[in-house]
Amino acid sequence: MSDSRPGAEQRRNLFALSRADFDRALATFIDRPYRLNQIYLALHRRGVEDIHEMTELSLALRAELSRHFYVATPRITERQRSADGTCKYLLRLHDGATIEAVDIPSDGRRTLCISSQAGCALACTFCVTGYWGAGRDLSMGEILAQVRLINREAGTTPSSPAPNIVFMGMGEPLLNLQAVGEALEVLTPSTSWKRITVSTVGIIPAIETMATWRRRPNLAISLHAPDDQRRSQIMPINQTYPLAELLACLRRYPLERGRKITIEYLLIRHFNDSLEDADQTALLLRGLRAKVNLIPVNPDSVLDETMIPPDAATVERFKNRLNQRGLFTTVRQRRGDEVHGACGQLRAFGTKAHGVRARQEPGAKPVSEPR
Ligand code: SF4
Missing domain, CATH: 1.10.150.530 (DNA polymerase; domain 1)
Structure with missing residues (x-):
């Protein structure tokens, strides 16, 4: 037979x-x-x-x-824990691609920083993931598996508080919007939409798609510079979606009562950290319901040597100036430094796991178009 x-x-x-x-x-x-x-x-x-x-x-x-x-699901293959309790996980996917996700405990609640792509083509100059280049989009299941596997590792029970979830790991989530949107639908209602943040460099067509969703997660925008010239220098995507168009799109974006867009601003010494830069940023954001999160840049051996954070006094001055200009501003605490789990440092445990470095040419369209 x-x-x-x-x-x-x-x-x-x-x-x-x-x-x-x-x-x-x-x-x-x-x-x-x-x-x-x-x-x-x-x-x-x-x-x-x-x-x-x-x-x-x-x-x-x-x-x-x-x-x-x-059924072939992702597997955790390595763990690195830092003294502050932050734990970074390496996950291997069914086709051999690898991604990272980070569990950051703070004040009785955890925050899971998860990936949406295995690599990234957008080549932001301050980002290690961007340095190693493009990978593939994750499926909805691969996005959800990061949350489920890490919760299991952390011994989460049904009565544990749901973690915050931030799409700030490897990849640009808005270039994989369909899978991210499907994952959000499965994650809620066990996690409230208010506890989920999607962070983007500002892919305008995808933000406009999110604006039509019935329910939306928090939106965080990587601004990082107050003018097009400097923003394009560190974020090539700015040549495709420049600041004026991005800000106009954000001003149209529907926000529920009490919610604000988070503006992430990476502080790089002598590049974008002056009081004039703070003033220019405040002017740019005028009229936008926004709060600012300052992130002193994390240096890394593969990045340009100009990626140095300002000293603490400069950071404080910049923060105070934005607050004086009416923008609620905080400074992100550095977490997971020793395990390279901090912002912009995810790169599959230092391996060149995503293939050939494939930087995007200035002004070129993203490799993976929003759907
Ligand atoms: S910061 Fe985000 S969008 Fe830019 S290269 Fe890194 S992962 Fe990609």
């Missing part, structure tokens, strides 16, 4: 499918929407790693599905 089972290479990884692809792929085998939903949630909320563990399905259906699909 011949075996009609597709070979392993012909079976599809259920875990890596978007919701639409998942529904299409299973439509031949399952016609009841609630069943589809049950399997989808078993994979992405419960973290089932084998079709045979889906005991809510009949044995015959599990056997049939196994002939056409398999």
Whole structure:
């Protein structure tokens, strides 16, 4: 008797499918929407790693599905913990790509900094991920798996407070908006939308798409310089989406009562840290419902040697000036320094895991277009 089972290479990884692809792929085998939903949630909320563990399905259906699909989930392969309790994880994906995610404990609540792409093509000059170049988009399942696996490592129970989740790891989340949006839908309601922040360099078409969503996470914008010339110097994407257009887009962005856009401003010594720069930033943001988060740049051996943070007094002066100009301003605490888990330092544990360094040419469109 011949075996009609597709070979392993012909079976599809259920875990890596978007919701639409998942529904299409299973439509031949399952016609009841609630069943589809049950399997989808078993994979992405419960973290089932084998079709045979889906005991809510009949044995015959599990056997049939196994002939056409398999489940391959990301695995944590390395952990680095720093003295302040920050833990950085390296995760290996089913095709060998690697990503990083960071668990940052603070005041009784954790913040998980997760990745949306395995690498990044946008080549911001202060960012180690950008230095190593482009990788691929993560699937919705791969985004969710970071949260689930790290929660498991941290011994989270159903009664533990839900962590804050920030899309500030590897990659530009708005260049993978479909998967990020699908992940947000699964993460809520266990995590409130108010506890989730998506951070972007300012991909205008994708921000406009988010503006049409019924529910939205917090939005953080990487500003980092008060004029186009300097912003383009450190963020090539500014040539595609310059400041005037970005600010106009943010002014149109719908904000619920009490919510503000977070403006992230990286402070680089003698580059963008003067009081005139603070004044110019305040002018730029005038009329925008925004708060500012200052981030002294994190130096790294692969980055340009001008990436040096200002001294503490300069940071304080800059902060006070913005506060005087009416912008609520804070300074981000440095966390996870010894494990390179701080902002802009994620690079798959120092490996060149994402292939050839592929910097974006100034003014070029992003490799992966917003959907
Ligand atoms: S800062 Fe963000 S967008 Fe820029 S290179 Fe790094 S990961 Fe990419």
